[in-house]
Structures are given as structure tokens and as C-alpha cells.
Amino acid sequence: MFELYRPGSSFLHGMRPGAKLLALAGCGTAIFLLPGLPAICAVLLAVLGIYAATGLGLAAAWAQLRPVLVIFAILFAAQVWISGWLTGAFFIARFAALLMLAGLLTLTTRVSDMVAAMERGFQVLRPIGLNPSKISLALALALRFIPVLAQITGEVREAQKVRGLDRSIIAIAIPVIVRTLRMSDAIADAIEARGYNPDRP
Amino acid sequence: MTTAGTAIRFDSVSHAFGEKPVLRDISLTLAERRIAIVGANGSGKSTFARMINGLLLPDQGRVTVAGLDTARDGKAVRQRVGFVFQNPDNQIVFPIVEEDIAFGMKNLRLKKPEIETKTDEMLRRYGLEGHRSHPAHLLSGGQKQLLAISGVLVMEPDVIVFDEPTTLLDLRNKIRVAEAIEALGQTAIVVTHDLDLVADFDRAIVFDDGRILADDAPSPAPKRYVEAMSGV
Numbered sequence: 432m433f434e435l436y437r438p439g440s441s442f443l444h445g446m447r448p449g450a451k452l453l454a455l456a457g458c459g460t461a462i463f464l465l466p467g468l469p470a471i472c473a474v475l476l477a478v479l480g481i482y483a484a485t486g487l488g489l490a491a492a493w494a495q496l497r498p499v500l501v502i503f504a505i506l507f508a509a510q511v512w513i514s515g516w517l518t519g520a521f522f523i524a525r526f527a528a529l530l531m532l533a534g535l536l537t538l539t540t541r542v543s544d545m546v547a548a549m550e551r552g553f554q555v556l557r558p559i560g561l562n563p564s565k566i567s568l569a570l571a572l573a574l575r576f577i578p579v580l581a582q583i584t585g586e587v588r589e590a591q592k593v594r595g596l597d598r599s600i601i602a603i604a605i606p607v608i609v610r611t612l613r614m615s616d617a618i619a620d621a622i623e624a625r626g627y628n629p630d631r632p
Numbered sequence: 633m634t635t636a637g638t639a640i641r642f643d644s645v646s647h648a649f650g651e652k653p654v655l656r657d658i659s660l661t662l663a664e665r666r667i668a669i670v671g672a673n674g675s676g677k678s679t680f681a682r683m684i685n686g687l688l689l690p691d692q693g694r695v696t697v698a699g700l701d702t703a704r705d706g707k708a709v710r711q712r713v714g715f716v717f718q719n720p721d722n723q724i725v726f727p728i729v730e731e732d733i734a735f736g737m738k739n740l741r742l743k744k745p746e747i748e749t750k751t752d753e754m755l756r757r758y759g760l761e762g763h764r765s766h767p768a769h770l771l772s773g774g775q776k777q778l779l780a781i782s783g784v785l786v787m788e789p790d791v792i793v794f795d796e797p798t799t800l801l802d803l804r805n806k807i808r809v810a811e812a813i814e815a816l817g818q819t820a821i822v823v824t825h826d827l828d829l830v831a832d833f834d835r836a837i838v839f840d841d842g843r844i845l846a847d848d849a850p851s852p853a854p855k856r857y858v859e860a861m862s863g864v
Contacts, residue, residue, distance in 0.1 A: 435727050438765045543731040543738075568725075575727040578769040617722035620687050624715040625725070626739035626787065628707070 435574065436541050441485035443539040448548035455536050462528055468517060471524040478531045487538055495534035496527055503527070537574075546571045564629045572618070583610050638698045638712060638790040638819060639663045640684055645693035647679055654679045655690070656842040662821065668830030668850060669823040670857050671839030680839065681793050681823045685713035697791070711740070714784035714818075718796040720776035724768045729760060729779060732768055736787040754782040758812065774805025781812055791819040798826050827857075 438444075443451070465471055482492040496503070503523050510519035536545075546567040553563030587606045588597055596602035640662040647655040654676045662684075671677040682688040683695050686702035686709045695702045697709045717723045726732040730751050737747045755761045758778040763771060768779060777797060784792055794813065798806040810829050813820050822830055830836060830850050838846040838857045846856035 435767050436765060541731060542727050543734065571726055575725060575768070578767070579721055582769070614722055617717060617719065618725070620682075621715075621717055621723040622725060624685060624687060624710060624717075625736040625783065626707070626710055627735075628739065 435537060437487060437491070437538050439486055439539065441487075441539065443481070443485050443535060446539075448540050448544045449552060451536050451540055452545070452548060452552070455532055458532055459529055462525055462532075465525075468521045468524065471521060471528060474528045475524055475531075478528055478535070481535060482531070485535070485539065487535075491538060492531050492534070495531050499526075499530065542571050542574055562629055568622075568627070568629070576614075576618075579614075580607075580611065583607055583614075640713075640791065640821075641694075641696045642680075642683070643694045643696075645683065645690040645695060647676075647683070647688065647691050654842050655683075658693070658842075658844065660837070660844070660847065662819075662835075664834035665819055666830075666833040666835070667819070667821045668833045668836040669821060669839065670825070670827070670830070670836055671845075672861060675839040676842040677823050677839040678795055681795050681821065682715075684791070684793050684821065685710050685715050687715065711787065712790045714787055714789035714792040716777075716780050716784055716792060716794045716797055718799055720773070720780040721769075723780040723783070724776065727767055727769070729766055729768055729771070730755070730764045732779060733782050733786055736783055740787060750786045754786055758782055772805065773801050774808050777801060777805065777809050778812060781809075785816075785818075789818060791821065792816065794820065794822045794824075796823055796825065798824065798829055 446454075462471070462474060465474065479489060479492055482489055503526070506526075507519045507523050510522045549570060550563045550567040553561065553566050556563060556566075584603065584607050587603050587610070590606075591597050591599065591602045594602075642658045642660050645655055645658045646653065654674075658680065669677045669681060679688060683690060683702065684697065686695075686706040689695075689703050697712055700709050700712070702709050724732050725735050733751045733754055734747050737750060742750075755764055758775075758781070760771075760775060760779065760782070763775065768776065771779060777800075781792075781797075797813070798809050801809060806826070806829070813822065813829075814832075822833070824830060827850075833850045836846070836848060836850040837844060838860075840857075840860055845860060846852070848856075
């Protein structure tokens, strides 16, 4: 399941959220520039070392990959078919390292701290008409509602299964979309009712 | 708590969704400590409740809270009137319990130490201390509703409007939420179908087809509702 912040006192927990976000962007870019499988494997080992050193443990690292194993299997098969197993392994190792790195950020940073850091960072976008407060709130809402959307999808699938429609993408997608749109109206009301002001300085 | 300073007035308020009128020329003053709003689905009770904190504005007429017009002074009204929605999943904005409680206080620009103190107090009050750093989506239905109430209470409104707060809950959680409402120092306006929940309230207003069918103490007023629903 989608995991969020775990309290702790490791060096990563103590790092400033902005620095962690920049480090993630830098490491992510570097991973895509690394040339071969041995280098990516070294990165993977280093990332696993960080999970161990921060007290999150290897189980937390595995939890980042478990939800996407099916996608990994499909991508690996496609890459093996197109370019061979070495390329497939390289491709998957690269994505696994990236996902686990991103997991280190969410597991050691409170969403509100991340949102505040992004809000400060995005101030440079104000002159071109973008609102940093809205961008950072959108990020928080995305993290909050991923599990809620998964739950809605599960409920709709169950309801359609009773009618023998659980394999119909349309029969599942339309109710999910309708419920999501209704929910978004309600969430907008709730945010307004709790005094949110996107135009505050 | 006296509500004299936060009296809510509806003056000839009407509202329609498209061609369909949902409130028809409502005039009343709400000043009691516990007020129930009862009515069938589509009777206009939720629209009425949403107008109290300016989430909806009337097509005609005026709604004021302590003299503040919801159309003109929406922000000030929302600081005085909190709103707890039917489905807490739609009200919880941040993914972690303590972060969600802090959201409203950050919007009020409170300082960090004050936010932390009030968050601690709310977590203790509703038995959520053990869930402080937990993802909100893993809480039970009742815990989510208590979290939603906490998120509103920390903003210290004078009035809290509850829109069907127990509809999605089992009996145990209904009791917990009912106790939480009863213990509030603030004025509570509760929209509900649950007549047991409001049996001890000071006043019950029954809506039917956008009009007030009955406005009385909770014992006679819901009786009119039951009669109307059963076609007596």
C-alpha cells in the first residue's frame, strides 16, 4: 500500500525538505545518465544502504516496489523482446532505484513540510502567473486522495462484479469518474470552509 | 455558551438550483445552543446549512452571522462558523492526521508553537494521540469524523454546522460523535435524519419542499416530520 511519513531521528529526517527535494531531482537525473547495469546496481545497493542506515529497513524499500511489480514485469518482458535481457534488467533497475529514492523522501518528510518547501521554491514562478500555494496544495491533495481513489475504484469494481461487469473498463471507469468529480466539488467546499486563501502572500 | 453575539439571521431567503426552487422565502433567527435541522432528501435543509457559513449565497434575501453578511464578509463569516461535512473523507485535506488538524490553523496564520499545542489538545480530547503520525485514510469512519471535527474546532469558531454527521457511521461511532457534539462549548447546528441524535436539542426546524414545516422544541417538531413522511 501507498506509504507516507514515518517519524524518526535519522540524518534524512533532519535534512531540510527543500534540500531533499533538490537532492532527489539531482540523483534522479544522475541515474538516467549512468551508462551501464553495474553502475545502476551500485546505486541500488547504496539506496538500500540508506534505508538500513535511516532505520526504515529493507521492508520499507520493498514496500515501494511491491505495488508496481506487475508493471515492472510487463516493461521487462517488452525490453527483453525488443533489446535483450541486459537492457531489460538495466531499465528495471533504473526505475527501481528511482522509486526507492522517491520513497526515501516521502517516508522521512512530513507532507506539510514538503508543501511549505515547494511553496517557497515555486515563488520564482509567480511572475509568470503561476500560484505556488495552489501548486503545493495540489501536491498534498494528490498524496491524500490516491488511497481514497483506490478505495472508490474497489467499491465500484465490487458493485459491478455483482452485475457481472467487473471486466468492463467502461462500467468501472464511468462511475469512478462521476464519484471523483462529485468528491472534488465537496473537497473544494471543505477547503474553502477551512479558511484556505490561495492568494495569501 | 450564549449565542447572543453570533445570532444567525435569514431574511426572506430564497434559492434555486436552475429552475428548481430549494428554499422559498425563509426568515428566521437562530440563537439557541443546540439546533436540529430535519427534513427529507431534497427538502432544502443542506442548502439552508451551507448558507450559514457562506458556502452557498442566496439568490434573494440576506443571511447574516453576528451582523456579518455572508455575501459581503464571507471570510470573516467562515472564521466564526465551522462546517463538518457528511463524509469526512471529503473534508480531510492532508494525508497525515496531525497535518490535517493543523491545516485550518495555518490558514489562520497561527504560530507553530500554538499550532502544536492545539493539535496535541485535540488529539488527546478525541483519543487520537496514537494516530498522530498515521495516514488519515487508515482511520475508522468514526475516527475520521472526529478528525474532521478536530480540524474545525481548532479554528475556534463560535458556531459549528454539522451536515448529517452520523449518516455513514455504525452505532458505536454514532454514539462517539453524538457525545462529541454534546460536549461542545460552541453553538451546534445539526442537519440530520437521525431523530435520536437531536432529541435533547433546544430547537428543531423541519424543512419540506424548501419551506419550514415546523419550528419548535425537538419533541413536537420531528413528530410533524414523521407525520409528513408517513402521509398522515
